[in-house]
Amino acid sequence: MSWDSFIYFAIAAIILWSAGALTAFKGEKKTIPSLLTALGLAVFFVFILGLWVSLERPPLRTMGETRLWYSLFLPLAGLLTYRRWGYRWILSFTTLLSVVFIIVNITKPDIHNKVLMPALQSPWFAPHVIIYMFSYAILGAVTLIAIYYLVRESKISNKGRLMAMTDNLVYVGTALITMGMLMGAIWAKAAWGHYWSWDPKETWAAATWLGYLLYIHYRLRRKASNKTSMYILIIAFLMLQICWVGVNYLPSAQGRSVHTYTME
Amino acid sequence: MEKSSRKIWEHPWGYVEGFIVASGVLLAGLMLQLTLGNIDKAAFGFPVNIIIGALFMVGLLSLHFFLRRKKVVRWLSGVSSTIPAISLLLAVIVIMGFTPQFSDHVSREQLPPTPLRGLGWYQMTTSWPFVLLCFYMLTILGLTTLRRTTKKKGWRDIGFYLNHVGLFLALLGGMLGSGDMKRYTMSVKEGSVEWRGTDQLGQVHELPIAIQLDTFMIEEYPPKLVIIDNQTGRILPADRPEAYMFEGVGKTTTLAGNQIEILDFMADAAIVRDSNIVNFVHMPMEGATSAIKVRVTHPSIGQPVEGWVSNGSYIYPYEVLYIDSTKSVAMPVQEVRKYTSKVTVYTKSGHVRKAEIEVNRPLSIENKVVYQYSYDETRGKYSQVSIFEIVTDPWLAVVYVGIFMLLAGALFMFIAGPRQEATPERCL
Numbered sequence: 295m296s297w298d299s300f301i302y303f304a305i306a307a308i309i310l311w312s313a314g315a316l317t318a319f320k321g322e323k324k325t326i327p328s329l330l331t332a333l334g335l336a337v338f339f340v341f342i343l344g345l346w347v348s349l350e351r352p353p354l355r356t357m358g359e360t361r362l363w364y365s366l367f368l369p370l371a372g373l374l375t376y377r378r379w380g381y382r383w384i385l386s387f388t389t390l391l392s393v394v395f396i397i398v399n400i401t402k403p404d405i406h407n408k409v410l411m412p413a414l415q416s417p418w419f420a421p422h423v424i425i426y427m428f429s430y431a432i433l434g435a436v437t438l439i440a441i442y443y444l445v446r447e448s449k450i451s452n453k454g455r456l457m458a459m460t461d462n463l464v465y466v467g468t469a470l471i472t473m474g475m476l477m478g479a480i481w482a483k484a485a486w487g488h489y490w491s492w493d494p495k496e497t498w499a500a501a502t503w504l505g506y507l508l509y510i511h512y513r514l515r516r517k518a519s520n521k522t523s524m525y526i527l528i529i530a531f532l533m534l535q536i537c538w539v540g541v542n543y544l545p546s547a548q549g550r551s552v553h554t555y556t557m558e
Numbered sequence: 559m560e561k562s563s564r565k566i567w568e569h570p571w572g573y574v575e576g577f578i579v580a581s582g583v584l585l586a587g588l589m590l591q592l593t594l595g596n597i598d599k600a601a602f603g604f605p606v607n608i609i610i611g612a613l614f615m616v617g618l619l620s621l622h623f624f625l626r627r628k629k630v631v632r633w634l635s636g637v638s639s640t641i642p643a644i645s646l647l648l649a650v651i652v653i654m655g656f657t658p659q660f661s662d663h664v665s666r667e668q669l670p671p672t673p674l675r676g677l678g679w680y681q682m683t684t685s686w687p688f689v690l691l692c693f694y695m696l697t698i699l700g701l702t703t704l705r706r707t708t709k710k711k712g713w714r715d716i717g718f719y720l721n722h723v724g725l726f727l728a729l730l731g732g733m734l735g736s737g738d739m740k741r742y743t744m745s746v747k748e749g750s751v752e753w754r755g756t757d758q759l760g761q762v763h764e765l766p767i768a769i770q771l772d773t774f775m776i777e778e779y780p781p782k783l784v785i786i787d788n789q790t791g792r793i794l795p796a797d798r799p800e801a802y803m804f805e806g807v808g809k810t811t812t813l814a815g816n817q818i819e820i821l822d823f824m825a826d827a828a829i830v831r832d833s834n835i836v837n838f839v840h841m842p843m844e845g846a847t848s849a850i851k852v853r854v855t856h857p858s859i860g861q862p863v864e865g866w867v868s869n870g871s872y873i874y875p876y877e878v879l880y881i882d883s884t885k886s887v888a889m890p891v892q893e894v895r896k897y898t899s900k901v902t903v904y905t906k907s908g909h910v911r912k913a914e915i916e917v918n919r920p921l922s923i924e925n926k927v928v929y930q931y932s933y934d935e936t937r938g939k940y941s942q943v944s945i946f947e948i949v950t951d952p953w954l955a956v957v958y959v960g961i962f963m964l965l966a967g968a969l970f971m972f973i974a975g976p977r978q979e980a981t982p983e984r985c986l
Contacts, residue, residue, distance in 0.1 A: 407803060409779055409893045412917035461976040469972035476965050485918050487741060487929050487949045489957065490732065492683055497655045504648040511640050513976070536655065546658045 295344025297406050303341035304365075304396045308389070310334030311369050315386035324377060327385060331373045338366050351410040354423040355555045357539065358404030361395045363424060367431030368392040371463075375435060379459045387438040388431075411555060418481035422474055429470030430534060433506070436463045437531040440524040447521070457520055461513055464527070468506040475499055486552065494547035498537035505530030569629040576642030583694045584646055587687030591677060596684045599662055603737035604952075611734045618697065622704040635701035643695045650691060654682040663758045692733060699726050717974055720967030728960030735953025743931055746771040748942040751904075755948055766906035767926055769946060773900045776939040778892040780804040781848045781869060785814040786878070786888045794885060801890070804850060815856065816881065821864070822851035829874045836877065838866045844940055845873035850889065854881050872937045891938070899930055899944040915946070926950050 314330035342362060345353045353359040372388025375381070439460055443450065450456060478499075479489040490496060509526045512518055541547045542554065566574060602610070625631045633639055657679045660669060669675045678685030703722045706715065742755025746769050753768035782801045785794045793799035794814040802811040802818065810819045826846035830837040838849045849868040863881050869889040870876035878886040899915045905924055913921045921928040927949050934941035 403798065405799065405801070407782075407801065410895075412894060412896055415896070416918040458976075458978070465971055465975045469968040472968035472971075473965060476961050476968070479961060481918075483954075484920060487920075487927070487947050488739070488951075489954075489961070492654070492659060494655065494659075497651060497659075501648055501651045501655055504644055504651065508641065508644050508648065510976075511637055511644065514637050533652070544656070546656050 295341060295348050297345070297403060299344075300341060300403075301400055303337055304400065307334040307338040308393055308396065310337065311385070311389040311392065314369075314373075315389045318376065318382045318385045324380070328373060328377060331369055331376075331385060335366065335370055335373070342366065345406070349406060350408050352420045352423075353406070354420060355410060355414060356404040356406065357542070358399050358402075359406070360423060360427055360538070361399050363427040364431055364434075365392045365395045365399070367428045368395070368434060371428070371432045371435045375459070375463065378462075379455075381459070383442070384435070384439075387442070388435055391434055391438065413485050413552075414555065416481055416485060418477055418484075422477045422481060425470050425477065426474035429467045429474060430538060432463055432467040432470065433531060433534060436460060436467060436527055439463070440527040440531075443524050444521065444528075453520060457513075457523070460523075460527070464506060464509055468503075468510060471499075471503060471506065475503060491552075493553060494541045494544065494551045495537060495553035498533060498541060502530060502533045502537050505533050569633075570638075571629070571633045572638050573641055575633070576639045577645070579639065580642040580646045580691070580694065583690050584650075584687050587685070587690040588677070590686040590690075594686070595666060596662075596678050596681050597686065597689060599684060599737045601737070602734075607734040607737050611730065614693070614696075614730075618700040618704065622701060626705065626708070631701065632705075634698055635705040639698050640702070643691070643698050647691045647695055650682065650688050653679060654688075657682070659683075661758070689733070692729065696726065696729055699729075714974065714977070717967055717970035720963045720970060724960045724963030724965075724967055726960070728957050728964060731953045731956030731960060735951060735957065738953060739951045740949070742948045743945055744769060744948060745943055745945045746899075746901075748772075748774050748944075765948060767923070767928075767948060768904040769928065770902040770904070771899055771944050772902060772912075774897070774933065774941060774944045775900075776897045776933070776941065777895040778939055779895050781850060781889050781892050783811075783813065783818060783850065783852065783867065784888055784890060785816055785881070785885050788880070788884055788886055793890075813887075814885075816885075816887075817855040818887070819853040819855075820850060821853055824849045827866075827868060829868065829870075829877060836866070838868070845871045847871040847874050848889070848892065849877070852879065852887055854879070854887060856881065858882070872940060894939075897930065897933060897944075899946070901928075901944075903928065925952065 310330050311334040314327040314334065317330060318324075318327035342353060345359075345362075353362060368388045368391050369385070372385045375384050375388075439456070443453075443456060443460075447453075478496075482491070483489040505526065509523060509530065512526060513523055536544070541551055564570075564572075621631050621634075626635075657674060659682060660680050662681055662684050664681070666675065669680045674680060678687070682688050699722060703719070703726065706718060706722075740757070742757055742763065742765060744752055744755045744765070746752040748771050751768050751770040753765055754762050755765045756762055780803050782803045784799065784801045786792060787794055787796075793801070800813050802813055804820065804823060807820050807823050810817065812818070824838065824840050825848055826840060826842040827838045827849035828841035828843065828846055829849075830839055838851075847868050847870050849866050851864070851866050853862050853864045855862045859882055863879060865879040866877060867879050867887050867889045868874065868877040869891050876889065878888040880886045896916065901913055901915060901921075903909075903911045903913060903921065903923055907924070909923065911921070911923055915921050915928060915930045917930050920930070929947040929949065930944070931947040932945040934943040937943075
C-alpha cells in the first residue's frame with residue numbers, strides 16, 4: 295500500500311469518526327458511537343499495516359509516520375475515555391485533533407522509503423515510538439479537556455468528576471511516557487553507548503516528564519486549585535510539542551540531535 | 559497560591575518558602591559558577607564520588623533518624639518543597655533546551671563569548687546551579703521516601719517505592735557515575751590487531767583489551783535515482799524531492815514528471831573513459847561502482863535520452879545523465895543497511911572471544927562494552943577499517959536497578975491510577 299492511497303483511507307476514517315462523535319451527542323447508548331469509532335480505527339489501522347508491509351519496516355521513522363500513529367491513537371484514547379467516563383464531547387474533541395494531524399500529513403507529505411538506518415534496527419524501535427505516540431495522544435486529549443475546563447469553568451456542574459477523569463488520564467499518559475523514555479534509555483545504551491546524553495530531544499523529554507510530575511504532585515494536595523492544575527497541563531503539553539516537533543526547528547538543536555531521521 | 563493567616567517563615571512552611579529555598583539553592587549555584595566555573599567531571603571520579611555518595615547517604619539517614627521531627631525536615635519530605643524544587647529544575651532544563659549545548663571536553667575559551675558562557679549555560683549538565691538543584695531534589699526525594707516508611711502501610715506503597723527509590727537510584731547513580739565513565743574510540747584495520755584507544759580529548763591510551771578485525775562487511779540499500787537541477791544540484795521537485803529505489807531491470811517510474819525506464823543494472827561496474835566516450839563494463843573488483851542504464855522521456859524533449867548513471871566510488875567519480883540543459887538523472891550515494899565487524903577480542907586477563915559486532919549489537923566483555931562506531935566513510939563499502947567505541951561505566955548496575963524499578967513503577971501507575979477519593983494531606 296503506498297502513500298498515495300492514504301487520502302481515501304483517511305477520508306473513510308474521518309467520516310466514521312465524525313459519525314461516531316455526532317451520534318455520541320444523541321441518545322444514551324454508547325454502543326453505536328463506539329462501533330462507528332472502532333470501525334474508523336480499523337480502516338485507519340489497515341492503511342498503517344499496508345504501509346508497514348510495503349515499506350518492509352515499521353512506519354515510525356519520519357515525522358509524518360509518527361503523525362500517522364498519533365492520528366490513530368487520538369480517537370482510540372477518546373473512545374476509551376468515552377467508554378469509561380461517558381463524556382459525550384470527548385469523541386468530537388479527539389476526532390477534531392486527529393483530523394488536524396491527518397490534514398498536515400496530506401498537505402505536507404513526507405518522503406517515505408524503505409531505508410531504516412542501522413541505529414533504528416532494534417527490537418526497541420517499535421515499542422519505544424508506539425508507546426510514546428499513544429501517550430502523546432492521551433496527553434493531547436488531556437490538554438483539550440484542560441482548555442475545555444478553562445473556557446467553560448463557570449458552566450461545569452460536576453468539577454470533581456472532571457478533575458478525577460483528568461487525573462486518571464494524566465496517570466496513564468505519564469506512566470506511558472515514563473515507559474517510552476526508559477525504553478529509549480535502554481536502547482540508547484545498546485546503540486550509542488550511553489543511556490542518557492542530554493541530546494536536545496532527551497532534554498525536552500526530561501522537561502516534559504517533569505511537567506507532568508509537577509501536575510501529579512501538585513494534585514496530591516486536597517486544596518490544589520483546578521485552574522492552576524489545568525495551566526500546568528497546558529504548559530507541559532507545550533513542552534511535549536517542542537520535544538516531538540519543535541526540536542527540528544529550534545536553533546539550539548540544529549544539526550545536533552541524533553534523533554533526526556527524516557532525510558531528503 | 560496558599561491563602562492563610564500564616565506569616566512567611568512561620569511553620570508549617572508552604573510553597574512560598576519552597577520557592578525561596580529552591581531559589582537560594584539556585585543562587586548559591588550561580589555564585590559557585592561565577593567564582594569556580596564549570597565542574598570538572600574527572601575530578602569527581604573514583605574515589606571522590608564514593609565519598610560524596612556515602613556522605614550524602616549518611617546525611618540523609620541522619621536527618622531522617624535523628625531530626626525527622628524537626629519542622630524543616632518534615633517540610634523537606636513533602637509536597638511543599640517538592641513542587642518548587644521540580645519547578646526550578648524544570649526551568650533550568652528548559653533554558654538548557656533553548657541554549658546550544660557543548661560537550662564537557664570543549665574548553666571555556668572555545669565557547670561562544672556571550673554572557674551565557676559565564677553562567678555555564680553552554681555546558682549546563684556540569685554547571686553548579688544544575689548539579690546543586692539535582693542534589694536538592696535528590697535530598698527531598700530521599701527524605702520523602704524515608705518518611706513514608708514511618709506511615710501506615712498499604713498496597714499503594716509498592717508503586718510509591720518503585721517510583722521514588724527507582725528515580726533516586728537512577729539519578730544518584732547517573733550523577734556520581736558520570737565521573738567514572740570512560741569512552742575510547744579504536745580504529746582497527748582488517749587483518750590487524752589494535753589495543754590503543756583515543757579518549758574524548760584526543761589522547762591515546764593503551765587499553766587492557768585488544769581487538770583483531772577479522773573481516774568487515776557493509777550491506778547497502780539498492781541504489782536510488784533522482785532528477786537534479788543542473789544549476790543548483792538540488793533534487794527535484796524542489797518542494798518535495800522524489801526518489802526511486804531500484805527494484806529490477808524493466809521497471810518504469812516517473813520522477814519529477816519524467817518517464818524513466820530501467821534498461822540495465824550493474825552492481826559492480828568499472829567506468830572506462832576513452833577520449834570523450836564513457837563506457838560502463840562489468841568488473842567485480844575493489845572500487846567497482848553501481849550503475850543503472852535508463853531511458854528518459856519527457857514531453858519537452860524530442861528524442862528520449864538514454865545512458866548510464868552511477869554514484870561512483872573512491873576510484874570513480876559519479877556519472878549523471880543530462881536530460882536537457884536544466885536537469886539530469888543522478889544517483890545519490892547508497893544508504894547503509896548494516897555494517898558488521900567479525901572480531902577476535904583479547905583481554906589482559908587472558909580471555910579470548912570471537913564475536914560479531916554491529917550497531918545495536920555491542921559486545922560485553924569483562925567490565926567493558928565494545929560498540930560498532932563507524933568505518934572509513936571515504937571508502938564506503940570498500941572500507942577496510944572498522945572503528946569501535948569501548949565504554950566502561952562501573953555505575954551502570956546502580957542506574958539499571960533504578961531504571962527497572964521505575965519501569966515497574968510506571969506499570970503499577972498505569973494499572974492503579976490515582977487514588978480515587980480525595981485523601982487528607984499525607985505529606986505536609
